Amino acid sequence: MTRPQLEIADIFRHHGQQWRDTHQGHVSLSQLKVMSAIENCRTQVLGGHILRCQACEHTHISYNSCRNRHCPKCQASSAKRWLEARQAQLLxxxxxxxxxTLPKEVANLAYYNKSVMYGLLLKVAAETLLTIGGDVKRLGAKLGVTFVLHTWGSAMTHHPHVHGIVPGGGLSADGEHWVSCKSGFFLPVRVLSRLFRRLYLEKLYLAYQSNSLMFFGRDKPLEDEKLxxxxxxxxxxxxxxxxAKRPFAGPKAVFAYLSRYTHRVAISNSxxxxxxxxxxxxxxxxxxAKTASRYRTMTLDNDEFIRRFLLHTLPSGFHRxxxxxxIANTGCKQNLVKVRQLLNVIEVIPETKDLVEEKPIKQEPxxxxxxxxxxxxxxxILISQLKPRAPPMKLVN
Incomplete structure (x- = not known):
């Protein structure tokens, strides 16, 4: 795989230190870690190994990856592994x-309350789908949904929204039947929008009452309950x-499409x-633009480009x-077994005779x-130049 002519890492290496010095005291630790990881990714700083070909004696140096989820270079392999794990769930x-999508006013407040408001976005979107899908007037079935959080638009502005992939049907209330939706129509978007709005604002107000929200800048007056x-x-x-977009062209295209969303960062090197x-x-x-030529070029000064990229740094431990x-993790396997039985789908299990020593599996190098x-x-083996961090010191009174 050839290296792109320009990478995010190159921009950080050339202009990152100046940006850090200019915004000293206004940069979070998470953002500093993201910058450091991307700058050092696949360089001698992280160490690596020297490879030697047994046939032609060609040597090659391979440096280690940072594996940071905000790094554009580390997401391709992660997406591939995720896709392979999800193939078993296809129906x-x-x-x-x-x-x-969150409206602009709510999105501005969400930037300072990422853990709370991003988490609400995912939970409320799921509750909306499960509630409307379970309504006997709509579908009357228990749905399964995979949600992926995105926080950016094409120009890297702050635009929090979630992409959801849902099979066109679900289990009946008694769990004995598979209920399919109408061909080409899933659930009414207007009804979903109304419930999504009401639930989110209700839960946002509860978060405010529990003092879970922070307010800065122009939003500082909102600390007053009346305001x-x-x-x-x-x-x-x-x-x-x-x-709601059109249904996919067959289930095989679903997770291949979604894997490009799951491990995407604010902007790719390409x-x-x-x-x-x-x-x-x-x-x-x-x-x-409604024409075919929807793509254009945009130029941002180096300071603004780095700022926009780091806008989308997720809180540590946040699951996007x-x-x-x-397909919730607690009962996914049991539910899928039940659904396959109702749909008369046979799960392909490798026979034990294919695993005996007489037929060894050929392993690629x-x-x-x-x-x-x-x-x-x-x-x-090339040793990493980064020194291991010592445990935090305990302050003694």
Whole structure:
């Protein structure tokens, strides 16, 4: 795989230290860790190993990856592993793609309350789908949904929304039947939008009453309960965007499509055009354009580009991929077994005779020589230059 001409790491290495010095005291520890990880990813700082081909004696140095979930270079392998793990959950039914979006006013407050308000976005979107799907007037079935949180638009502005993938049906209330939705239609978007809005604002107010929200800058006056209640009133009348796309072309395309969303970062290296003293130029999508040429280039100065990228740093330990309903982690295996029985789907299990010693499984070499295609072996280990961090010291009174 060839290295792109320009990477996020290059921008951080050339302009990151100046940005850190300029914004000293206003950068979170999580953002500093993201910058450091991306700068050191696949460099001698993290160590690595020297490979040597057994056939042509070609040598190659391979440096270790940072494995940070915000690093563009480390997400391809993670997406592949995630996709392989999800293949067992595919069902022979239509799948639908839904998007739940927070309005701009709520999104501004969410930037300072990521753990609380991003978590509410995922939970409320799931509760909305499960509630409407379970209504006997709609579908009357228990659904299964996978949600993925995104916090950016094409220009890296703060735009929190979730992508959901839902099979077109679910288990009946008694668990003895599979209930399918109408072909090409899942659930009414307007009904989903109304319930999503009401539930989110209710839970947001409960979070306010429990002092779980923080307010800064222009939102500082909202600390007053009367002003906060007044701020909520117009949001109850505003249209909240819930978008349902057309069903996928077969279940095999579902998770292949979703895997590109699950491990995507604010901007990929492939979208970068150039970086110089005038700023960073990258490709972005113009959503207002209805023509085929929706892509254009945008240039931001280096300071603003780094700021926008780090806007989307997630809190430590926050899960941006979550499963609800039938495929929730607690009862996923049992529910899928039941659903396959109702759909007459036979799960393919490898026979034991294929695993005996007489038929050994051929293993491909982990490292392949780029010159001759032969196997490469690790000849030497390169030690990381980063020193292990000592445990925090206990203060003695």
């Amino acid at each position: 022979p039914v239509d799948y639908y793609h839904l998007v739940f 906060f209640a007044k701020w909520l009133n117009p949001l109850r009348k505003k249209e909240w965007v819930v978008y 979208r970068l055009v150039k970086c110089d003293c005038n700023g960073v130029t990258f490709r972005c999508k113009n959503y207002r 991929i979550r499963h609800y309903g039938l 982990i490292f392949v020589c780029p010159e001759c295609g032969g196997p490469m072996m690790i000849n030497e």
